[in-house]
Amino acid sequence: MGKAIVITSGKGGVGKTTTSANLGTALALADKKVCLLDLDIGLRNLDVILGLDNRIIYDIVDVVQGRAKLHQALIKDKRFDEKLFLLPAAQNADKSVLKPEEVKDIVDELKPDFDYVLIDCPAGIEQGFINAVAGADAAIVVSTPEISAVRDADRVIGLLEKESLDEPPMLIINRIRTHMMNDGQVMDVDEITRHLSIKLLGIVFDDDQVISTSNKGEPIVLNEKNLAAQGYRNIARRLLGETVPLMNLDSEEKKGLIQRISSWFKKN
């Protein structure tokens, strides 16, 4: 029986969809069978990032409303031979067409056939969030180092803790810019993790290539050398139970020790 994980954030645009696509791909590369569920009804883009947008025939609303069977609506990503699937969101519908029980039924139907069901949650804490959480066993909260994103993450963690998930929510800090963090211009990884007091699943650097590869429909995680990609691969390995040390914050610019210490002093 697979595990359903909702990927959520509260604040919009912090990288939920990017995380869903890359984490899903990384798990598929690790030989796990993964189904991605796009619940951002009306604003779908998981399909675009994966380069599967041309192949959509049916979507989740078609399944719920009986126009298609679940297996008919699943799109297979041919790059990963039977490992990665997507159930797309509907484009011309509203979040309110789905009810939490309906989403839960779909997730429950998928779980026996997959190792992981990753649910891409829309921004906000209303209907779309409630739907996305309904079938989940676990949750990943994505935040950037911005205060507003961290505040929203805190709000969402509070809501998630009230749901009876099987495990406490886990944190991904995305779009880390090392120079800003090292200069103390934004909260650092430790501060954010301590503030939110949940388990840190991993960090992902801010990297222009994330955007350019997304535009081409190729998740960044396929590019082994890229630092953001390594972040996603590490996250997948931790999810699978491996112990992987956190990436070094100055690897981006290969700062010298002296520089590191002096920037550390500047903070205080």
Add this chain to the structure above:
Amino acid sequence: MQNVVLKGYKDGYEITLNADADFKAILIDLSKLFAELQLEKEKSEAKSLSFDISTGTRLLDAEQKQEVEKIVSQYPLFSIHRFTSSVMQIQDALEMIENRTVHLNANTIRNGQVENIKGDVLFVGDLHQGGILRASGNVFTFGKNEGIIHAGFPNDAEAIIIGNIHATQQVRIADVVDILEENQIEDSAETVVFVNDLHVLAYTERAKVKMIRPKLFTRMGGY
């Protein structure tokens, strides 16, 4: 014992309703009593009188209280001060205990969450920005206090807050609010917040509790 007994005290009158008597019989006797009192009253100078109604080991429900009040309201000079009894509902008793207990609380109160406590709270948890810790009584805190602390909710201006509120967003007591600026309050675990005589929030140190809230101080075992 008679159904209805009138007693005069130095600071007023008390009418005891026999807890073992039939309530209908009580009402009849009560009507008679007030009719007599009215006659007495007419002889002397007109001055209004207020009564405590004591029901002993009987609890009157709202309807029964109304019936008593109806009798008294026929006489403009008479009124009921309050109803008293020597017993209470278990539920009310539990609530009273709850309100007098210091509750230990170690929760994490996140942005958008409100933790409501009846009575006093000894808080050792994490109060995040945007979260509210709200007690009907006093708040004693050793926790991380980055959100909003509200003591004496909704209207007990005697309540106080003790703890480190250096990083706290707001403190509220009863209906009074202070928005705390950065570094407005020193980084000390012994800050005390209270409502002063001008009904404004004031800040002092732990050693002053004895002066500003002597009753609380003795309740806590101080002398």
